[in-house]
Amino acid sequence: MKITPPQTPANGSSGVSRSSGTNRQGTTQGSTSGTTSADQAARLTQLESQLAPSDFSSAKVNEISAAITAGNYQVNAGVIADKLLQSTAELAGKRS
Numbered sequence: 001m002k003i004t005p006p007q008t009p010a011n012g013s014s015g016v017s018r019s020s021g022t023n024r025q026g027t028t029q030g031s032t033s034g035t036t037s038a039d040q041a042a043r044l045t046q047l048e049s050q051l052a053p054s055d056f057s058s059a060k061v062n063e064i065s066a067a068i069t070a071g072n073y074q075v076n077a078g079v080i081a082d083k084l085l086q087s088t089a090e091l092a093g094k095r096s
Contacts, residue, residue: 067073 064073
């Protein structure tokens with residue numbers, strides 16, 4: 001039995017079709033939005049700054065964690081219920 005290597009197509013390509021990437025002219029294929037990676041990076045930076053937690057307190061987290069570990073943390077069910085109702089109202093579009 002004789003095993004022969006696979007033959008490449010006449011155009012010299014590997015025969016593998018790609019839907020995105022860079023073609024021989026250096027332009028991006030498969031993207032119709034017209035945005036560049038620099039545009040996308042700028043947009044990502046903008047979104048990250050909007051989502052950055054501004055009121056995070058690691059000291060508060062450590063304090064609560066220590067209280068839970070020591071068994072001293074008290075849950076205020078009324079505050080939790082009020083915040084839950086407020087959040088639900090905001091999600092429903094009925095800000096109170």
